[in-house]
Amino acid sequence: GAGVSQSPRYKVAKRGQDVALRCDPISGHVSLFWYQQALGQGPEFLTYFQNEAQLDKSGLPSDRFFAERPEGSVSTLKIQRTQQEDSAVYLCASSPVLAPDTQYFGPGTRLTVL
Amino acid sequence: QKEVEQDPGPLSVPEGAIVSLNCTYSNSAFQYFMWYRQYSRKGPELLMYTYSSGNKEDGRFTAQVDKSSKYISLFIRDSQPSDSATYLCATSGGSYIPTFGRGTSLIVHP
Numbered sequence: 364g365a366g367v368s369q370s371p372r373y374k375v376a377k378r379g380q381d382v383a384l385r386c387d388p389i390s391g392h393v394s395l396f397w398y399q400q401a402l403g404q405g406p407e408f409l410t411y412f413q414n415e416a417q418l419d420k421s422g423l424p425s426d427r428f429f430a431e432r433p434e435g436s437v438s439t440l441k442i443q444r445t446q447q448e449d450s451a452v453y454l455c456a457s458s459p460v461l462a463p464d465t466q467y468f469g470p471g472t473r474l475t476v477l
Numbered sequence: 478q479k480e481v482e483q484d485p486g487p488l489s490v491p492e493g494a495i496v497s498l499n500c501t502y503s504n505s506a507f508q509y510f511m512w513y514r515q516y517s518r519k520g521p522e523l524l525m526y527t528y529s530s531g532n533k534e535d536g537r538f539t540a541q542v543d544k545s546s547k548y549i550s551l552f553i554r555d556s557q558p559s560d561s562a563t564y565l566c567a568t569s570g571g572s573y574i575p576t577f578g579r580g581t582s583l584i585v586h587p
């Protein structure tokens with residue numbers, strides 16, 4: 364079956380622009396996670412949804428970052444007024460349950476802020 | 478100091494070698510331990526999962542956790558060029574949200 368998909372795969376933004384990154388989880392997966400992976404680093408947790416409820420947003424680095432999952436399926440990560448330090452790969456993962464070994468990752472969106 | 482420390486490498490080995498990858502962690506509350514494999518321009522995929530201390534074997538891969546020393550290892554036997562990737566260790570506690578190491582780049586040359 365289809366895995367987690369993300370779009371766009373690559374995004375180039377000028378500093379100060381707003382961007383929106385989309386995640387399509389595996390059908391039926393209730394849990395959805397966003398991570399930020401800087402070059403040469405491991406993924407860092409940003410936020411977590413269970414269905415449409417955002418249960419943990421402790422990893423969002425600033426109030427310029429906003430995530431939503433209004434119908435409990437597709438999720439969007441929005442970054443306002445992008446800065447160069449926002450350049451990274453943004454990974455989405457979905458899971459059928461909240462457990463340590465059930466996350467399936469998408470290929471990521473590579474964001475470059477000029 | 479990061480909660481999970483991992484040498485970034487790169488680690489270059491000949492085909493057929495035994496590979497040892499390691500991480501240390503600092504939070505004694507962590508009780509779930511994972512190894513992910515990440516190919517270039519792909520998302521991580523779960524390779525091995527261990528709960529608490531002990532060993533777990535799956536084919537050519539063995540994961541080992543020593544909670545007393547906060548040390549986790551992944552061994553790959555008979556390494557293949559297709560094993561060339563970045564290997565990420567990760568740990569979590571009751572929240573199940575993983576904390577990742579920075580990854581070790583492995584290159585297996587024919």
